[in-house]
Amino acid sequence: MSSSASANAAELALRRQHQILDHLRGESHPEINPKTTISHIAIYGAGIMGSGIVQVAAQSGYQVTLWDVTQANIDSGIHAIRTSLSKIARKTGQPADWVQSILTRISSTTDQLAACASADLVIEAVVENLSIKQDLLSHLDTVAKPTCIFATNTSSLLVADVAAKLNDERRQRTVALHFFNPVAVMKLVEIAYMDGTDPALLALLKAWVLDIGKVPVLCRDTPGFIVNRLLVPYNIEARQLVERGDATIEDVDTAMKLGAGYPMGPFELMDMTGLDTGYHIMKAWYGAAPGLAKDPRFKPSPEMEQMISSGYLGRKSGRGYYVYD
Numbered sequence: 001m002s003s004s005a006s007a008n009a010a011e012l013a014l015r016r017q018h019q020i021l022d023h024l025r026g027e028s029h030p031e032i033n034p035k036t037t038i039s040h041i042a043i044y045g046a047g048i049m050g051s052g053i054v055q056v057a058a059q060s061g062y063q064v065t066l067w068d069v070t071q072a073n074i075d076s077g078i079h080a081i082r083t084s085l086s087k088i089a090r091k092t093g094q095p096a097d098w099v100q101s102i103l104t105r106i107s108s109t110t111d112q113l114a115a116c117a118s119a120d121l122v123i124e125a126v127v128e129n130l131s132i133k134q135d136l137l138s139h140l141d142t143v144a145k146p147t148c149i150f151a152t153n154t155s156s157l158l159v160a161d162v163a164a165k166l167n168d169e170r171r172q173r174t175v176a177l178h179f180f181n182p183v184a185v186m187k188l189v190e191i192a193y194m195d196g197t198d199p200a201l202l203a204l205l206k207a208w209v210l211d212i213g214k215v216p217v218l219c220r221d222t223p224g225f226i227v228n229r230l231l232v233p234y235n236i237e238a239r240q241l242v243e244r245g246d247a248t249i250e251d252v253d254t255a256m257k258l259g260a261g262y263p264m265g266p267f268e269l270m271d272m273t274g275l276d277t278g279y280h281i282m283k284a285w286y287g288a289a290p291g292l293a294k295d296p297r298f299k300p301s302p303e304m305e306q307m308i309s310s311g312y313l314g315r316k317s318g319r320g321y322y323v324y325d
C-alpha cells in the first residue's frame with residue numbers, strides 16, 4: 001500500500017471510530033430491551049471467569065449453557081456458583097428457593113457444538129491461548145445461528161486475532177466482553193470493538209451489560225483494552241522492586257493500600273487474578289502485540305517463570321506470593 005493510501009485508510013478508520021463513539025457517547029439506550037434479542041447465552045470455560053459470568057447472567061434472568069472440557073471442571077464451576085449465590089442469599093435475605101431458582105436457568109454439557117446451537121450470545125472464557133480460542137470459535141461458527149454474537153473474555157489478545165478464523169459476517173458480530181475478577185462483585189465490563197463493528201451491536205451489548213447489573217465502557221481493539229494496559233505495567237514495576245531487593249512484598253502491598261488508597265496491593269491482586277494469567281499476557285505482548293512486541297518490560301523474569309513452573313499460581317493453587325488455606 002502506498003503511504004498516501006495507508007494515510008487515507010488510517011483516517012477512515014479514525015473517522016469511523018469517532019462515529020461509533022459519537023453515536024454511543026452518553027446514550028443509555030432505554031429503548032433497547034436486550035432480552036428481546038438475547039435470551040440464551042452459551043459460555044465456554046467453567047474456570048474462575050466463566051463460572052462468574054454464568055452466575056451473573058443467570059441471576060439476571062438469562063438461560064445459560066455452560067461448556068467445559070470435562071464434567072469435573074463443570075461440576076467445580078457449578079459448585080463455585082452455588083457457593084457464591086448462597087453467600088449473596090444469606091447477606092441479602094433472599095427466600096429459601098432463590099439459589100435453586102437461579103440454578104435452574106443453568107444447563108451444562110461437554111458437547112461443544114450442542115452448547116451453542118440455539119445461543120444468541122456466545123462468550124468464551126477458556127484458557128488465554130490464541131490458537132485454542134481461535135479453534136474453539138471457528139468450530140462453533142459452523143453451527144451457531146447467523147445472528148449469534150460471539151464475544152471473547154480475553155485479557156491480552158486482540159479481538160481481531162481471536163476472530164481471525166471466522167467468516168466475515170461472524171467477525172463483524174465478534175467483540176470482547178471483558179469481565180473482571182471476581183465477576184459477581186466487580187462492576188466493570190469493557191466492550192472492545194473492531195473498526196467494522198456495527199454501532200447498533202455495541203448499543204445492544206451496552207444495554208445487555210447494564211441489564212446484568214454491570215457498567216460498560218467502550219474501547220477500541222487494542223492490547224489489554226483499558227484496565228490491563230495500565231495495570232500490567234504497574235504489576236511489573238511492583239515485581240521488579242521486589243526482585244531488585246528494594247522492598248518486600250508485604251511492604252509494597254501495604255504501601256499501595258495505605259499510600260495510594262488501592263483496595264489491595266499489587267501482589268495480593270496478582271495472586272487473585274492468577275499468576276499464569278499475568279504470565280500469558282506478558283508472553284503474548286512481548287511476542288507479538290502491536291506497539292508492545294519485544295518491549296523488554298514485558299519479558300517474563302526468571303523468578304516469574306520459576307513460580308509458574310512450580311505451580312505457584314496464586315489463590316487458585318493455594319500458593320502464589322502468599323500462602324492460602
Ligand SMILES: NC(=O)c1ccc[n+]([C@@H]2O[C@H](COP(=O)([O-])OP(=O)(O)OC[C@H]3O[C@@H](n4cnc5c(N)ncnc54)[C@H](O)[C@@H]3O)[C@@H](O)[C@H]2O)c1
Pocket residue numbers: 045046047048049050068069070073125126127128129132153154155156178179180181272273274277
Ligand atoms: N483471572 C482473571 O482475573 C481474568 C480476568 C479477566 C479475563 N480473564 C480471561 O478469562 C479467560 C479465562 O481465565 P480464567 O482466569 O477463568 O482461567 P481458568 O484457568 O480459571 O479457566 C480456564 C478454563 O479453560 C478451560 N480449558 C483449558 N484448556 C482448554 C482447552 N484446550 N480447550 C478449551 N478449554 C480449555 C479450563 O477447563 C478452564 O475451565 C482467559 O482468557 C483470561 O485471560 C481472566
